[in-house]
Amino acid sequence: MKTFDLSLYLVLEHSLCLTHSMVETTMAAIAGGATMVQLRDKKAGTEGLIRVGRELMDVMAGTSVPLIVNDDIDAAIAIGADGLHVGQDDMPSAAARDRLGRDKIIGLSIEDEDVARKVDRTVVDYVGIGPVFATPTKPDHKPAIGFDGLAELVKIAGLPSVAIGGLKIDHVNAVLQSGADGLAVVSAICGQPDPEAATAKIADAIKVFRAQIA
Template sequence: MKTFDLSLYLVLDPDLCRTHSMVETAMAAIAGGATIVQLRDKYVGTEGLIRIGRELMDAMAGTDVPLIVNDDIDAAIAIGADGLHVGQDDIPSQTARERLGRDKIIGLSIESETVARQVDSAIVDYVGIGPVFATPTKPDHKPAIGFDGLAGLIKIAKLPSVAIGGLKSNHVDPVFAAGADGLAVVSAICGQPDPEAAAHKIATAITATKSAFAR
């Protein structure tokens, strides 16, 4: 059975992870409270992703934190990763499901109402919605949707959702108020002097916000 927690979703960035490697950053973030790690590197190719991904899988063994590979299904399969995240211009989610099987996690990026209405919950496990804000870590992104746009797409998609796009610790409240199950961060952890402390700050804010909403 697939179980995952979208609360604090770390997207690794190779450019930002220069002082601390992606493996070091991931492990520090997990220690600080990250609940999912996504390997995203558009420059190293499939073989490079496999090499880094296997290092991550070895390091993360026993943490119960899933490793998701961005876009590259061949790498995800070779790594034995827990899942795959695809965008609108990547491999179709139906094809990904057929190749990965039922036990793997599949996430899909959503940037518009049209796409949100077309998501098949029998195929996709969660959606990544955004960008909430413009972000330099993904320069080819669609226009920012803000928190109102985030809330609207969450209602349409009707799937577990993680907000993404320029999010920091001070955005935890509005992200959860919009109905998201978590927030995905890149520079808020990657490239920080102390990735564990950065993750802990966000995780603590998430716990407080969830507690407040549960009252």
């Protein structure tokens, strides 16, 4: 059975994980409260992703935090990852489902209303919505949608959703108020002097918000 929590979704960025490797950053983030981890490295190639991904799967075993691979389905299968995240220019989600089977998690990037209305809810498990803000970690992104756009796409997609794009701890309340289930962060954790402490601060902000509306 697929179970996952989108509350605090770490997207690994190799270029930022210099002082702390991607594996070190991941374990620190999980200790701090990260609930999902995505391995994203467009420059590594399939073999590079497999090498890091297998190491991540080993150290993440027993944590209950899923490892999602961005875009590269061959790497995801070889790693034995928990799922795959695809964008609009990547493999179609239905084709990914055919190869991965029903037990793996599939996420899909949503950038506008047209795409949100066409999501196949029988195939996709969650959507990543954004970019909320412009971000240097993904220079080829579509125009920023802001929090109003985020709220609209959350409603249209009708699936568990995680916001992405330039998000920091200061944005926790606005993201959750939009109806999204969580936020995906990159530089707010990757490259921070203390990734565990940085993650814990965001995780605590999420808990405080949810306690206030409970």
